[in-house]
Amino acid sequence: GWQLYEMTGDPIDLGIVGLLQFLPLVLLNLVVGQVTDRYDRLAIMRYCQVVKVLMVGALALGSAQGWLTREWMFGLLLVTATARATTVGLTRSLAKELARFGIRANAVSLALVRTEHFDAHAGSPEAEQMKKILALYPLGRVGHPDDFTPMVLLLASPLSSWITGQ
Numbered sequence: 001g002w003q004l005y006e007m008t009g010d011p012i013d014l015g016i017v018g019l020l021q022f023l024p025l026v027l028l029n030l031v032v033g034q035v036t037d038r039y040d041r042l043a044i045m046r047y048c049q050v051v052k053v054l055m056v057g058a059l060a061l062g063s064a065q066g067w068l069t070r071e072w073m074f075g076l077l078l079v080t081a082t083a084r085a086t087t088v089g090l091t092r093s094l095a096k097e098l099a100r101f102g103i104r105a106n107a108v109s110l111a112l113v114r115t116e117h118f119d120a121h122a123g124s125p126e127a128e129q130m131k132k133i134l135a136l137y138p139l140g141r142v143g144h145p146d147d148f149t150p151m152v153l154l155l156a157s158p159l160s161s162w163i164t165g166q
Contacts, residue, residue, distance in 0.1 A: 003063065004073045005129075013070065020078045024085035032089030044090055051083040084109065095165030104164040106155045113143040 001017040036044060055076045062068030062076075087107055094105035112133070124130060134140050154160050 003059075004070065007068075007073075008070055016074065017077055020074060021081045021084075024078070024082040025088065028082065028085045029089065032086050033093060035086075036090045036093040041090055041094060044086065048083040048087045048090070052080055055080040055083070092165045099164055104155075104160070106160075106163060106166045108148065108152055108155070110148070111143060112137075113145060113147075115145065118142075 001014050004013050004017060005011070058076055059068065059073070062072060088109070091105050091107040098105055134142070155163065155166075
């Protein structure tokens with residue numbers, strides 16, 4: 001989203017990005033359930049992960065080679081969001097099916113993470129643009145790389161024995 005905002009400078013484009021990420025979750029909710037019940041779930045998960053990696057690769061390649069336009073970004077984001085919606089539905093389906101065996105199914109989906117080059121793209125925490133973004137996050141901050149290991153360890157541990165399908 002930030003790369004698109006840098007390209008266009010239009011806050012409406014950030015809203016469109018949010019819509020493109022949200023729509024597949026809503027529109028594919030029932031379809032994903034049917035697909036995951038009828039086809040090989042492991043294959044579906046593999047395809048979704050491959051699609052997401054290909055989309056990230058296409059974004060990187062398009063950025064590096066200069067052919068990435070606003071429309072291409074919207075298309076790539078929609079495909080990525082569709083794969084993500086399928087992964088979310090698959091996780092919920094697996095959670096329901098595997099719960100009777102005492103097996104939990106959860107997925108970790110990353111959002112905005114402050115990496116070493118984050119400020120160059122999104123702005124410093126003091127920048128007006130960043131203040132607006134942080135206001136949207138309940139904790140008032142974006143993620144840090146160190147946030148994920150404890151979360152994954154928690155989900156994999158007995159301490160989260162009542163969490164599944166998330």
